[in-house]
Amino acid sequence: MKEQKQQQINIELTDEVADGIYSNLAIINHSVSEFIVDFVNIMPGVPKAKVKSRIILTPQHAKRLVRALNDNVKRFESVHGPIKDYETSGQPPINFGPAGEA
Numbered sequence: 662m663k664e665q666k667q668q669q670i671n672i673e674l675t676d677e678v679a680d681g682i683y684s685n686l687a688i689i690n691h692s693v694s695e696f697i698v699d700f701v702n703i704m705p706g707v708p709k710a711k712v713k714s715r716i717i718l719t720p721q722h723a724k725r726l727v728r729a730l731n732d733n734v735k736r737f738e739s740v741h742g743p744i745k746d747y748e749t750s751g752q753p754p755i756n757f758g759p760a761g762e763a
Contacts, residue, residue: 682713696723 684700691697700714718726738744 684713686710688712691720691723695719 682700683702686701686703688699688701689696690699696718698716698718699712700716701710702713703710734744
């Protein structure tokens with residue numbers, strides 16, 4: 662049998678991207694050819710939120726992402742215990758709780 666050469670990919674991570682973007686809401690839409698994931702940061706007391714990042718995936722890559730996230734959640738829970746799932750009505754968490762005082 663012929664040995665398959667593994668191709669190495671050099672991935673660059675800029676400082677700006679490495680800082681990351683906080684998101685507490687993901688909105689997912691799809692068509693026949695792509696999945697669109699919009700990451701949003703909703704803040705308490707602010708009636709408007711903006712999409713902070715949009716990722717567009719092929720259906721195949723979306724399925725791989727789901728699998729990779731599932732594997733990572735299982736590994737996380739094996740070390741840190743179960744992640745509590747706070748059930749909601751399916752609506753974004755507009756009320757974060759009592760307002761703090763300074």
